[in-house]
Amino acid sequence: xxxxxxxxxxxxxxxxxxxxxxxxxxxxxxxxxxxxxxxxxxxxxxxxxxxxxxxxxxxxxxxxxxxxxxxxxxxxxxxxxxxxxxxxxxxxxxxxxxxxxxxxxxxxxxxxxxxxxxxxxxxxxxxxxxxxxxxxxxxxxxxxxxxxxxxxxxxxxxxxxxxxxxxxxxxxxxxxxxxxxxxxxxxxxxxxxxxxxxxxxxxxxxxxxxxxxxxxxxxxxxxxxxxxxxxxxxxxxxxxxxxxxxxxxxxxxxxxxxxxxxxxxxxxxxxxxxxxxxxxxxxxxxxxxxxxxxxxxxxxxxxxxxxxxxxxxxxxxxxxxxxxxxxxxxxxxxxxxxxxxxxxxxxxxxxxxxxxxxxxxxxxxxxxxxxxxxxxxxxxxxxxxxxxxxxxxxxxxxxxxxxxxxxxxxxxxxxxxxxxxxxxxxxxxxxxxxxxxxxxxxxxxxxxxxxxxxxxxxxxxxxxxxxxxxxxxxxxxxxxxxxxxxxxxxxxxxxxxxxxxxxxxxxxxxxxxxxxxxxxxxxxxxxxxxxxxxxxxxxxxxxxxxxxxxxxxxxxxxxxxxxxxxxxxxxxxxxxxxxxxxxxxxxxxxxxxxxxxxxxxxxxxxxxxxxxxxxxxxxxxxxxxxxxxxxxxxxxxxxxxxxxxxxxxxxxxxxxxxxxxxxxxxxxxxxxxxxxxxxxxxxxxx
Numbered sequence: 270x271x272x273x274x275x276x277x278x279x280x281x282x283x284x285x286x287x288x289x290x291x292x293x294x295x296x297x298x299x300x301x302x303x304x305x306x307x308x309x310x311x312x313x314x315x316x317x318x319x320x321x322x323x324x325x326x327x328x329x330x331x332x333x334x335x336x337x338x339x340x341x342x343x344x345x346x347x348x349x350x351x352x353x354x355x356x357x358x359x360x361x362x363x364x365x366x367x368x369x370x371x372x373x374x375x376x377x378x379x380x381x382x383x384x385x386x387x388x389x390x391x392x393x394x395x396x397x398x399x400x401x402x403x404x405x406x407x408x409x410x411x412x413x414x415x416x417x418x419x420x421x422x423x424x425x426x427x428x429x430x431x432x433x434x435x436x437x438x439x440x441x442x443x444x445x446x447x448x449x450x451x452x453x454x455x456x457x458x459x460x461x462x463x464x465x466x467x468x469x470x471x472x473x474x475x476x477x478x479x480x481x482x483x484x485x486x487x488x489x490x491x492x493x494x495x496x497x498x499x500x501x502x503x504x505x506x507x508x509x510x511x512x513x514x515x516x517x518x519x520x521x522x523x524x525x526x527x528x529x530x531x532x533x534x535x536x537x538x539x540x541x542x543x544x545x546x547x548x549x550x551x552x553x554x555x556x557x558x559x560x561x562x563x564x565x566x567x568x569x570x571x572x573x574x575x576x577x578x579x580x581x582x583x584x585x586x587x588x589x590x591x592x593x594x595x596x597x598x599x600x601x602x603x604x605x606x607x608x609x610x611x612x613x614x615x616x617x618x619x620x621x622x623x624x625x626x627x628x629x630x631x632x633x634x635x636x637x638x639x640x641x642x643x644x645x646x647x648x649x650x651x652x653x654x655x656x657x658x659x660x661x662x663x664x665x666x667x668x669x670x671x672x673x674x675x676x677x678x679x680x681x682x683x684x685x686x687x688x689x690x691x692x693x694x695x696x697x698x699x700x701x702x703x704x705x706x707x708x709x710x711x712x713x714x715x716x717x718x719x720x721x722x723x724x725x726x727x728x729x730x731x732x733x734x735x736x737x738x739x740x741x742x743x744x745x746x747x748x749x750x751x752x753x754x755x756x757x758x759x760x761x762x763x764x765x766x767x768x769x770x771x772x773x774x775x776x777x778x779x780x781x782x783x784x785x786x787x788x789x790x791x792x793x794x795x796x797x798x799x800x801x802x803x804x805x806x807x808x809x810x811x812x813x814x815x816x817x818x819x820x821x822x823x824x825x826x827x828x829x830x831x832x833x834x835x836x837x838x839x840x841x842x843x844x845x846x847x848x849x850x851x852x853x854x855x856x857x858x859x860x861x862x863x864x865x866x867x868x869x870x871x872x873x874x875x876x877x878x879x880x881x882x883x884x885x886x887x888x889x890x891x892x893x894x895x896x897x898x899x900x901x902x903x904x905x906x907x908x909x910x911x912x913x914x915x916x917x918x919x920x921x922x923x924x925x926x927x928x929x930x931x932x933x934x935x936x937x938x939x940x941x942x943x944x945x946x947x948x949x950x951x952x953x954x955x
Contacts, residue, residue, distance in 0.1 A: 693931050728760070729756065863911060
């Protein structure tokens with residue numbers, strides 16, 4: 270995005286407009302089409318002539334000179350040649366150490382290919398020899414991180430493996446339609462019933478776009494990512510904290526919109542009151558396990574609940590002491606054997622420890638709190654593995670958010686970060702202020718002419734999901750089978766922010782939203798709302814002397830991404846571009862990670878629900894990490910707020926969530942002239 274400055278009399282109006290995209294050339298289009306063919310019917314052998322030709326001619330071990338790490342290729346291929354590879358009909362779990370070891374070997378072989386042709390040859394060679402979902406995950410991470418794959422678009426995750434996103438009933442009816450060769454549209458209902466209060470927010474936890482976002486975030490920032498790889502993950506631990514913190518705050522906002530109290534954190538020795546029945550099945554026909562009401566955590570053969578408590582106690586002790594113990598006392602960054610949790614990168618160190626990242630400074634001492642908690646919840650109904658039940662939804666990032674216990678777990682984890690942040694000193698007024706810049710007025714306006722200022726409208730609409738990959742295909746007769754799913758959406762709107770500046774200067778606009786009232790209908794002071802704030806946008810702006818009117822579209826949010834094209838539409842668009850019938854845009858900054866645009870706002874209520882909208886403009890020159898990075902460069906980075914950057918440094922040096930990441934002792938001191946709070950209303954039109 271670029272910000273254009275138009276001046277009329279004394280008023281400057283700043284408007285966001287799209288950045289031109291490059292036109293994809295023939296080489297890119299061919300690569301894009303081959304990737305799409307590779308992901309079609311991932312559980313069946315390749316049948317496309319182009320891929321079959323590669324499969325019959327390319328053997329990685331005969332082309333070791335085409336890899337930067339030949340040993341990685343040997344290691345990967347040994348799983349196939351020795352029969353150690355995970356069975357094709359087995360359920361792949363990234364949390365299973367044995368599964369993950371093989372997946373990493375596959376990823377490293379794909380990542381080591383010196384060019385795209387070697388990558389494709391390796392992928393085709395492995396595709397039909399490996400577990401489909403293990404292969405899919407490794408390939409997806411490789412495609413997202415390889416520099417020669419920038420701009421390639423992956424189909425929606427829920428259309429590559431629909432079984433992982435849709436209910437059993439939908440998949441069963443899809444098979445029936447496929448057998449009858451009858452085009453069909455199948456309605457999908459959310460799990461649960463009106464007898465379960467959690468059903469009121471199932472539309473959020475089971476939203477396909479949010480499920481995909483959570484999956485792609487963990488592909489962009491894998492917990493197993495090795496420090497030795499050539500792409501460092503800037504502030505990965507802090508991003509883990511902030512993205513999940515925002516998801517939890519967002520879930521609480523949806524609960525308040527549906528007259529439910531904020532989600533309560535889990536306790537290791539407390540019953541999980543709410544059960545969950547996924548109503549879904551794996552590709553091999555096994556059902557996802559259901560969890561009854563009032564189940565308690567149980568020891569696993571390799572993991573005790575007492576160990577989880579011990580690890581958590583050590584983390585809490587570290588937070589209280591202000592430092593963590595490192596593995597060695599002679600490390601470059603911690604010569605005394607400790608690493609202080611300071612005000613800048615302390616949250617990143619803590620995030621790496623809690624997430625169970627390969628970057629953790631002491632994994633043996635602090636454990637794998639996040640990962641092990643997911644496994645404990647997944648296996649809670651068969652802890653001894655007596656009945657051979659498959660993994661539960663919590664063992665897959667694309668299904669985890671469907672379970673309300675996911676948000677209870679992350680509220681528990683979020684409280685650890687809260688303890689750390691509360692021990693930091695509140696921001697001083699000079700840290701919050703932007704001298705010479707004043708926010709005079711703020712309003713939000715819908716795009717339709719009849720819109721009422723400061724009234725935003727949400728509604729539910731329907732979307733169609735292609736089910737072509739949900740059923741087996743003979744590649745000769747394709748049947749148009751779709752599922753229709755309800756989803757939350759909102760009418761587009763604009764922020765109109767009046768800013769007066771004493772000089773020409775660049776600023777960063779930060780916008781947050783928080784419910785004004787708590788579950789009891791009581792107004793909550795701003796200082797107590799800070800941990801409930803939801804980031805809506807962050808963008809640079811050029812200010813001229815005098816009054817500036819900054820206009821920003823909700824669709825340009827730094828939190829969200831547009832709706833993805835369906836799998837069939839993506840294929841059609843690429844093929845049409847290859848025939849010269851239309852252009853295919855190439856965006857090298859394209860991200861798959863990010864909330865859908867339509868989920869930017871909480872649902873609100875039919876009668877209207879009051880929210881506080883907070884806007885602040887901070888000093889761009891003080892906040893930006895790289896002086897050479899221009900405002901236009903930052904605007905080109907989509908879904909920056911939750912998903913950071915794949916390569917390089919996050920351009921904003923401020924802590925994620927600034928200025929609400931620290932406690933507020935005085936609202937008068939907090940509300941500097943460069944910030945403003947207004948009340949808005951969100952109304953759900955059903």
